[in-house]
């Protein structure tokens with residue numbers, strides 16, 4: 001007998017109506033979770049890309065991406081702890097990348113200790129290109145600054161802003 005197919009992951013636009021479930025996941029995913037007001041602010045930005053992932057109609061993950069000038073900043077990615085390692089963050093990032101121009105520059109900050117997230121981003125062509133010292137106020141941890149640009153996808157940091 002073959003195993004039943006994994007439940008399909010649906011990715012769609014995140015809406016204000018999703019925010020109660022988003023905040024619930026956020027609190028389980030982070031030691032310093034965003035407040036409801038922070039999500040409302042990001043959703044109100046016309047140029048942002050905010051996506052929700054669902055399995056069988058239940059919200060299981062989300063991503064928030066904002067554009068500042070020409071650069072896209074991935075501000076938040078989180079998946080319900082009970083549904084991790086099933087490709088949900090991958091599905092969200094794939095859909096996000098489909099929505100930005102192919103030669104776009106994207107950046108994000110991630111805790112230096114967050115090996116799982118760093119591995120996920122590296123799979124998508126993000127590369128570490130700097131550190132923000134003591135960026136996280138809860139424990140003073142450094143942030144790794146990661147970029148995904150045409151150059152990082154070729155293994156170079158040539159076109160990363162701020163690099164010598």
Ligand SMILES: CC(C)(COP(=O)(O)OP(=O)(O)OC[C@H]1O[C@@H](n2cnc3c(N)ncnc32)[C@H](O)[C@@H]1OP(=O)(O)O)[C@@H](O)C(=O)NCCC(=O)NCCS
Nearest residue numbers: 029077078079084085086087088089090110116117119120
């Ligand atoms: C990081 C996070 C978003 C990943 O979500 P996910 O849906 O489990 O990720 P995926 O299933 O798409 O993982 C894709 C790949 O990323 C890497 N990866 C993801 N989580 C990992 C982990 N905990 N350890 C090691 N590698 C990991 C693996 O290469 C994985 O592929 P594999 O499962 O075939 O080995 C999720 O663990 C999470 O919400 N963490 C807490 C919040 C957070 O840290 N967000 C990022 C802030 S910058």
